[in-house]
Amino acid sequence: MKGIIGKKVGMTQVFTEGGHLVSVTVIEAGPAKVIQKKAKDQDGYEALQLGYEEIRKEKNVTKPMLGHFKKVSSPAYRLLREIKMEGFNEGDNITVDIFAKGEKVSITGTSKGKGFQGVMKRHHYKGGPGSHGSMFNRAPGSIGSSAYPSRVWKNKGLPGHMGDERVTVKNIEIFDIKKDQNLMLVMGAVPGPNGGYVIVKSEAALAVKES
Amino acid sequence: MNAIKVVEEGYKRETPNFRVGDTVTVNMKVKEGDKERVQAFTGVVIGRKGSGTRETFMVRKISYGIGVEKIFPLLSPMIENIKVIKEGHVRRAKLYYLRGKKGKAATKVKEKAFSETQQ
Numbered sequence: 001m002k003g004i005i006g007k008k009v010g011m012t013q014v015f016t017e018g019g020h021l022v023s024v025t026v027i028e029a030g031p032a033k034v035i036q037k038k039a040k041d042q043d044g045y046e047a048l049q050l051g052y053e054e055i056r057k058e059k060n061v062t063k064p065m066l067g068h069f070k071k072v073s074s075p076a077y078r079l080l081r082e083i084k085m086e087g088f089n090e091g092d093n094i095t096v097d098i099f100a101k102g103e104k105v106s107i108t109g110t111s112k113g114k115g116f117q118g119v120m121k122r123h124h125y126k127g128g129p130g131s132h133g134s135m136f137n138r139a140p141g142s143i144g145s146s147a148y149p150s151r152v153w154k155n156k157g158l159p160g161h162m163g164d165e166r167v168t169v170k171n172i173e174i175f176d177i178k179k180d181q182n183l184m185l186v187m188g189a190v191p192g193p194n195g196g197y198v199i200v201k202s203e204a205a206l207a208v209k210e211s
Numbered sequence: 212m213n214a215i216k217v218v219e220e221g222y223k224r225e226t227p228n229f230r231v232g233d234t235v236t237v238n239m240k241v242k243e244g245d246k247e248r249v250q251a252f253t254g255v256v257i258g259r260k261g262s263g264t265r266e267t268f269m270v271r272k273i274s275y276g277i278g279v280e281k282i283f284p285l286l287s288p289m290i291e292n293i294k295v296i297k298e299g300h301v302r303r304a305k306l307y308y309l310r311g312k313k314g315k316a317a318t319k320v321k322e323k324a325f326s327e328t329q330q
Contacts, residue, residue, distance in 0.1 A: 009214045009215060009218075010214075010215045011215075012215050012218060012263065012265075013264055013265050014222045014264055015222065015284075015286055015287060017288060019287055019288045019289040021264075021265075021287075026215055028214065178218070178221070181214075181217070185218070
């Protein structure tokens with residue numbers, strides 16, 4: 001397993017060599033610094049804690065957090081996330097080149113918040129006829145039977161808050177890697193708004209570094 | 212938004228400078244089975260649309276008395292080349308008025324008195 005923290009920049013369209021125009025999402029991935037190595041004997045599991053997006057002004061960081069960063073003599077970072085991966089030490093920078101073109105990755109982000117939504121948008125209920133005097137338009141309708149079960153089944157889709165939740169999209173192909181700009185282009189859409197944080201992960205082993 | 216533009220810039224290829232009103236020949240690669248050949252389409256550019264990697268242009272020609280329009284993606288790798296044959300002088304961004312014209316008037320676009328770019 002390997003992974004990196006990034007930021008969704010936006011979407012665009014690009015031609016493949018075969019002449020097809022494909023939609024791609026641009027992700028600014030890394031560089032992420034390894035802040036802490038979680039160890040089996042100390043923490044009970046193994047993982048790397050990565051920091052992403054430097055905070056320039058020290059006064060904007062709480063003192064306990066500053067101490068945490070100072071341990072690896074690193075500047076403070078805005079976002080800390082753990083990823084179960086190996087092959088890096090504390091203080092190392094992880095860049096996009098751990099991934100290769102054509103690789104399949106899964107991308108996790110926080111979806112766009114939609115607020116309190118009805119059942120048609122939230123659960124794809126059909127709703128009623130729009131016209132001909134129908135007074136049943138967007139309501140959920142019956143939500144169950146009477147004598148049995150005398151209650152509403154669990155997981156019955158009802159109105160409520162939609163979006164602004166953690167969403168993972170799997171099997172996304174990497175279209176291109178721009179090493180010098182820390183950019184990654186992936187096929188298709190990625191959850192969240194432009195500027196939202198995403199975690200790109202792959203089950204595949206670390207790519208062999210050419211150097 | 213700026214980073215997107217930078218990315219798009221990296222995928223651009225060289226295209227000739229041409230404007231609406233110019234007469235161009237577009238040599239398009241056509242795949243038939245596993246054979247590939249080049250097909251030419253000559254006509255007046257009646258519009259350009261979009262920006263970045265999504266820019267397209269529309270070419271209109273009269274083929275055996277019937278108006279034919281084709282929309283090409285400007286940066287498509289399937290376009291082998293675009294040749295500017297005549298430069299036109301027009302005062303509109305979209306030459307949709309040519310669609311209503313018949314006969315000789317349908318292809319009439321004033322030529323530029325003198326060419327800015329050397330062909």
